[in-house]
Amino acid sequence: MDPETRVLQVDNNIDELSRIADFIEQLAGEWSFQPSLTFQLNLVLEEAFANIVSYGYDDVEVHRVEILFSYSNPELSITICDDGHEYDPTQRAELDITLPAEERPVGGLGIYLIRKFMDSVEYRRIDNKNYLILSKKTGIETARNETL
Amino acid sequence: MNIKVETLNEIKIASIDGRIDSTNSGEFEKPIIKTIDDGCLKMIVDCSGLNYISSSGLRVFLAAQKKMKALSGTLLLCGLQPAIKEVFDIAGFSLIFKVFPERDSALNSLSQ
Numbered sequence: 001m002d003p004e005t006r007v008l009q010v011d012n013n014i015d016e017l018s019r020i021a022d023f024i025e026q027l028a029g030e031w032s033f034q035p036s037l038t039f040q041l042n043l044v045l046e047e048a049f050a051n052i053v054s055y056g057y058d059d060v061e062v063h064r065v066e067i068l069f070s071y072s073n074p075e076l077s078i079t080i081c082d083d084g085h086e087y088d089p090t091q092r093a094e095l096d097i098t099l100p101a102e103e104r105p106v107g108g109l110g111i112y113l114i115r116k117f118m119d120s121v122e123y124r125r126i127d128n129k130n131y132l133i134l135s136k137k138t139g140i141e142t143a144r145n146e147t148l
Numbered sequence: 149m150n151i152k153v154e155t156l157n158e159i160k161i162a163s164i165d166g167r168i169d170s171t172n173s174g175e176f177e178k179p180i181i182k183t184i185d186d187g188c189l190k191m192i193v194d195c196s197g198l199n200y201i202s203s204s205g206l207r208v209f210l211a212a213q214k215k216m217k218a219l220s221g222t223l224l225l226c227g228l229q230p231a232i233k234e235v236f237d238i239a240g241f242s243l244i245f246k247v248f249p250e251r252d253s254a255l256n257s258l259s260q
Contacts, residue, residue, distance in 0.1 A: 097240025
């Protein structure tokens with residue numbers, strides 16, 4: 001069966017976060033997602049979107065960020081596309097979460113959470129655009145707790 | 149998000165309601181950091197009303213804990229909802245914060 005798809009376009013403005021949250025809420029209803037998955041999707045998309053807004057652009061122009069959701073139970077795929085600076089978050093070094101508070105770096109948590117909450121994170125740069133592709137099997141808890 | 153700071157003897161209790169995200173983490177940071185800067189060495193953050201947090205909010209918790217540690221003070225958390233607890237666990241924050249089920253047990257720990 002072909003996956004169902006939904007697209008949300010937002011501006012590169014952090015205030016668009018509420019529209020992203022509303023859209024996820026609506027999808028969660030349509031696709032019968034568990035509240036825990038809805039929470040995780042909100043978190044993961046906020047982290048990815050906040051990075052684009054904070055670091056993607058030097059100019060003051062309005063840029064369009066496109067978020068494509070594709071769902072074929074249980075496979076959920078989310079592609080976030082922006083025309084900002086080239087940035088591959090999958091190349092970021094793994095965060096050491098066992099360090100004491102005094103030594104913990106303040107940055108890098110967002111990407112870390114995306115990796116942990118999703119099953120796979122892929123990056124592509126095509127035609128001067130960033131594509132971040134996040135996938136997760138719905139209804140199945142990932143094995144992330146094994147690392148703790 | 150709403151944040152309320154109460155005083156109980158030398159203990160400050162900050163209660164948070166709602167969500168902490170990239171749009172409002174500064175509103176959370178200001179009163180928390182100010183409370184520590186004003187000389188509080190015993191603080192409880194009551195998270196029972198907190199229903200969403202992203203890395204922007206986690207960063208504030210981490211910054212507060214770094215400050216408290218540097219001052220040899222104590223920062224305790226209580227009342228984390230399951231989804232929030234999961235984020236704290238995954239981020240490794242359960243290793244750097246003492247988390248209590250509810251406010252009374254956190255208070256007991258501070259008065260010992």
